[in-house]
Amino acid sequence: MSVIVFVEIDNQQYKKSSLEAICYGKKIAQTMGISCIALSLDTLSDTATLGTYGADRVISLSHNAAFTSDNSAQLLADACKQLSAQIVVVSNTYTGKSLAPRLAVALDASLATNVISLPDTNGGFKVKRGVFSGKAFAYTDLSKNTKVLAITPNTFDIDNSGSSATVETLVVSAEASKISIDKSDKEMGKVPLTEAEIVVSAGRGLKGPENWNLIEELADLMGAATACSKPVSDMGWRPHAEHVGQTGITIKPNLYVAIGISGAIQHLAGVSSSKTIVAINKDPEAPFFKAADYGIVGDAFEIIPQLIHALKN
Amino acid sequence: MKVLVCMSVVPDTTTKITFTENNTHFNKDGVQFIINPYDELAITRGLELAEANSGSVTVVHVGPAENEASIRKALSMGVTDAIRIDALAIDAQFVAEQIAEIAHGYDLILTGRESIDYNGGAVCGLLGALLNIPSANVVTEINYADGTFSFTRDIDGGREMLSCKGPVVASAQKDLCEPRIPNMRGIMAARTKPLQVLPPKDLINASQVSSYESPAPKSGVKLIDPSNAQELIHILRNELKVI
Structure with a gap:
């Protein structure tokens, strides 16, 4: 045995x-x-x-x-x-x-x-x-x-x-496979979202896909994978593979940083097992603050540069 | 082309999940049930492929009579006929074994990537093994040409293109298509479409849920002054040591 x-x-x-x-x-x-x-x-x-x-x-x-x-x-x-x-x-x-x-x-x-x-x-x-x-x-x-x-x-x-x-x-042996792999595209060295220890995620509060360079820079400095909310993936701002939540993927990182995501029940479901949750949102009533360990009530475009600055020092 | 779509019925995504009878049963009180969102994608793509290849789509559901409203919804989307296996779904293995009984003779079998209630994500692979046919899970594209199915699927950290002859089973992931919304004609037609009810096959359970638990609530948020956001980095680095 x-x-x-x-x-x-x-x-x-x-x-x-x-x-x-x-x-x-x-x-x-x-x-x-x-x-x-x-x-x-x-x-x-x-x-x-x-x-x-x-x-x-x-x-x-x-x-x-x-x-x-x-x-x-x-x-x-x-x-x-x-x-x-x-x-x-x-x-x-x-x-x-x-x-x-x-x-x-x-x-x-x-x-x-x-x-x-x-x-x-x-x-x-x-x-x-x-x-x-x-x-x-x-x-x-x-x-x-x-x-x-x-x-x-x-x-x-x-x-x-x-x-x-x-x-x-x-x-060991197996029968010949009935299905063939024609092509495999993999981003080498990139940690898949489901296995990432740190995840930086953003929502509609980022206003448009052109602002994701801020999220990517922050994620890079933290050694994090990037994720997004359902509306962001539905609008095509980010690929579906980044969508975390009930109809996306469920993740369990050590640290989850949510920026400009209100915290709908479907989104919280997918991330609530994260060990530490940080919510950054300009709306103090955002439901995410009830599910977070740390929170900053403020505008993403003012907070993120401060975080990037602090990480660089 | 004959397509079979396996469909589950799940609580609406906004449902607050609670339990009864000393946390041994899911509390269905006031819960709205829907077609599992990934299965809706499977139905839609199944219909598109069948329509382009003069085929038909059958849906199969393992569940009680109260779920027939959701089966009728699938029929109103354009599905040809439906089978309901009259049993409570115990686990993925139970469901797959029941479906395997009726799944012969189809070119393409589709499931959702997972059901949003029990999240097993296993029925696709189980059916593949039970029927001894290839399985492709988490697919975002399915095409058919010259007798060959081709798939794009999510893999860890990337994606993969696969191809094979039917029969094959695949599980639908977001991006496969936009779910089809039934029109009035479809809703009228669905009322008289065939819905066959079959008794379940006797099986020995492979697993059984003994109790449920809800996640522990957070103890309360610690707010950081927005003008001093770097304090957050200090905490993450030096107190929690997570970065």
Whole structure:
């Protein structure tokens, strides 16, 4: 029996969310008295260091398939079967969420996405999940013997006090994929919004897309990803991928800075799990101030330059 | 082209989410239910593709009779016919297994990216695996030419173009299209369109919600003087150490 953690690679590096997943997997493995195995679809120069995050074994998969959602799930399922997986942990990223359901079917497992707690294994297997787009949480009992968990990035701490592990190779196979990837456009080195630790977000208060250079400069100085409100994305000022809220994406950064966003219930749903929330709005009655930890009542065009100035010093 | 769209019915986005019976049930009192917004996109794009390729669109919903008003709305958008599987949706796996029973014979199966109530985002991939067909989640473009479907989808930090032959299942993301608004003719026609009710398949649950919790309220905002906004940077840097 084992806990298998699928690690994702971006720009020839293991993603932070995957390191969180290994630490998470290790804790489950310890509770259940089984081993934690990190699985990587590729070998990097630092693959052995995955051991320091808690992997008892680090396995690089040997295969000759192209990666698409259907056959990478098959490759992983093959590995999980060979390694007697009891728990499979992936990150709740687009990649993880495309694999997790297919894995659950292949392994006849219970599936839980948006997981934000370690399992309570006292007399069962219960996890806490984010539901209603951030407006609530659900404690969910998983009843099948095997479980596939997609855990929310930026939720669990990283501990790299372990020792490095030997990298083993496992031969796995999959049928030829029925879907082909024709092109992939990725902004290298840019942290996806769902995994960002700091997010600077703006709304209609910015008055027009031409003013977003201020937001981008502020975000750059803070090492933040940029986001926006629904109206801003609907008007085409910013791409839909930046829209956070109930019908956009739900995020959970350490710091969320909302500028010129009133704080409609649908927007707050998507960001309320942020650890610290800062609201900047010229309307003192903006609902966002009730959901924020820090607030500045003032005009974005006067406040942002002050913040930029302070960050540069 | 035969298109199947999987539809869920969810609380309106403005709903304040509360629970009853010691936080074990979602409180439906006074809640307005709507077609899941992403499913509306799936229906609309399904209709556009079917219309351009002399096809038809069927919607399938797993839910109780009280959700039929939303199914009629889908029919009024132009959907050809509907199937309701008469069961309470327990989880994504339950829903996908029920739908898989009736999902054979379609060229394209669409779902929303996720439902805005349980946010599983799993039905697309589950159906793909259950039917052993490719799945493309979070798609912002779907086109069809010469027997091949092509998709653009969101990936972490970018986007990807995919292509394959049908049958294929894909989940709709914002930007796929503008949701179609039913016209009077569509509303009249919807009243008599076929809505088949099927009994559910017996299944063993894979999961079950035991209780709910609401997020803890914030303890109160600390206001910073707008003429001294740099104080915020000082706090973030030195007190909270988040930047």
